[in-house]
Amino acid sequence: MDQKDWTLMKTLYEERNMTRTALKLYVSQPSLSYRLKNLEDEFGVSLFFKTKKGIEFTSEGEYLVHYSKDMLKQLQNMKDTMSHMGKEVSGVLRIGVSSNFAQYVLPKVLKDFSKKYPNVRFNVQTGWSTQVIELLNNSSVHVGILRSKRGWQGEKVLLRKEPLYLISKEKLNMENLPDYRLINYSTDSSLKDSITSWWADQFSEPANIEMEVDRLETCKEMVKNDFGFAVVPEICLKKDDGLYQQPIYLKDGTTVNRETWLMYNQSFKNLTVVDRFVDHLKEWDDNY
Template identity: 60%
Template sequence: MDEKDWNAIRILYEEKNISRASERLYISQPALTYRLKNLEKEFGTSLFFKIKGGIEFTSEGMHLAQYSEEMIKKLQKTKDFVLNMQSEVRGTLRLGVSSNFAQYKLPKLLKKFSIKYPNVQFNVNTGWSADIMNLLDSSTVQLGILRGNYDWYGIKTLLHKERLCLISKKEINIEKLPELPFINYKTDSSLKNLINGWWQDRFSEPPFVTMETDRQETCKEMVKNDLGIAILPEICLQRSDNLYTYGLSYKNEEPVLRNTWLMYNQESLKLSTVKNFIDFLNKNPNI
C-alpha cells in the first residue's frame, strides 16, 4: 500500500459509495475499482460488499480503513517536521476554525500572514465549535479557533471577548421582548445555552418564536426585512446592516460575553508554521 491507496480507502470509508468517492479523489470509477481490486488481491480478502445505494465494509476492510487513517496522519506529521527543519518558514498550517470567525475574521488574517510568510499553505476546516473540538482531539488540525467554553487538555489562550446583541429593524423596548416575534437559527450548544441563560435571567416567559432559520446570516436578513427580532454575536454585525443594536446584559448589569479561544498541543510549537502563526495572532489581536 502507498499514500494513494490509504487515501482511496479513507475516502471510500467516509462516503460508502464508489461514485462519490471517485469524484472526491478526482479519478474515474473504473480506476478506483481497479485499485480496490488490487488491494483485495494483495490482502487476499474482501474489503467491502455492495448494498442498495452503496457499499458496506467488511471487518477486514474496516481494519484497513483505520490503518489508512493512522498512516495518513503519520505521514503528514513527518512532512511537517521535515519542512520545519529548514531555515525558512514553510509547510502546511492545518486549522480548525468556528464558522463565524472563519467568515468574518479569518480571510484578512490569513491574507496578512501569507504576505509575511509566502511559503506557508493553509488547510482550513470550518464548522461549529463542537466539530472543531473533535478535529483537535483527533489531531486532524494543529490549531483550533473555537467560540464558547470547552475543556481542553492542551494549551488554551483567550483571543478576545465579544458581546451578544439584540437586533431589530425598529427601535424597541427591551422589557417587552416576550411580546415581539423572535427569530431563531441553528447554532452550536454553547451559544444556544448562553442566549437561553440570558433570557431566563431577564424573563419568566419564553420568547415568542415565529421563525426558525438554518443560519445566522439568513436570520439577520429576516430581521432587516422587519420580520422579527434576534440575538446575534457582535462579530456578525456590520454598520451597513442599518439595524438597531442592543448590547445584552444580565440583571446585575454584567455584559453577556462570548469568548473566542485558540487551542493547540504543546508539541505543535515545535513546528515553525504553528509557532509563527500563534505569535502573529498575539501581535494582531484586532484583525
C-alpha cells in the first residue's frame, strides 16, 4: 500500500459510494474498481461489499481503513515537522474555520499574516462549528476558528464577543415582534440556540416565520427588500447596508453575544508557523 491507497480507503469509507469517491479523487470509476480489486488480491480478503444503500466494509476493510487514517496522519505530521525545521517561517498552515468568520474576517487575517510571513501557504476548510470541531479532533487542521467551544478539550482562546442584532428595513416595535415576519437562515446550532433562547426569554408566542433561506447573505437581501426581519451576528453587518440595526437583550438587560474561539492542540505549537499564527490571532482586534 502507498499514500494513494490510504487516501482511497479513507475517502471510500467517508463517501460509502463508488461514484462519489471517484469524483472526489478525480479518477474514473473503472480505475477505482481496479485499484480496489488489486488491494483485495494483495491481502487475499474481501474489503467491502455493496448494499442497496451503497458500500459497507468487512471487518478486514474496517481495519484497513483505520490503518490508512493512521498512516495519513503520520505522513502529514512528518511533512509538517520537516517543513518547519528551519528558522524561516514557512510551510502549510491548515485552518478550520466557521463559515461566517471565513467569509467576513478570515481573508483580512490571512492577508496581514502573509505580510509578516510571505512563505506560508494556507489550507483552509470551512463549515459549521461542529464540523470544525471534528476536523480538530481528527488532527485534520492545525487550528480552528469557530463559534462554539463544545466538544473540544484542547487549548482555547476567546478572540472576541460580538452582539447579535435584529435587522429590518424600518424600525420595529420590539414588543410586537411576534406580529412581524421573521426570516430564518441556515446556520450552526450554537447561533440557533442563542436566538431561540433570546426569543423564549422575550415572548410567550412563537415567531411568525415567513421564509427559510440557506444563506445569511440571502437573508439580508430579503430584509433589505422588506420581506421581514432577522437576527444576525454583528460580523456580517456594514454601516452602508441601509438596514435598521438593533442589538438584542435579555429581560435582565444582558446583551445577547456570540463568541469567537481559537482552538488548537498544544502539540501543534511546536510547529513555528502554528506558534506564530496563534500569536497573530491573540493580537487580533476590531480592526479586522
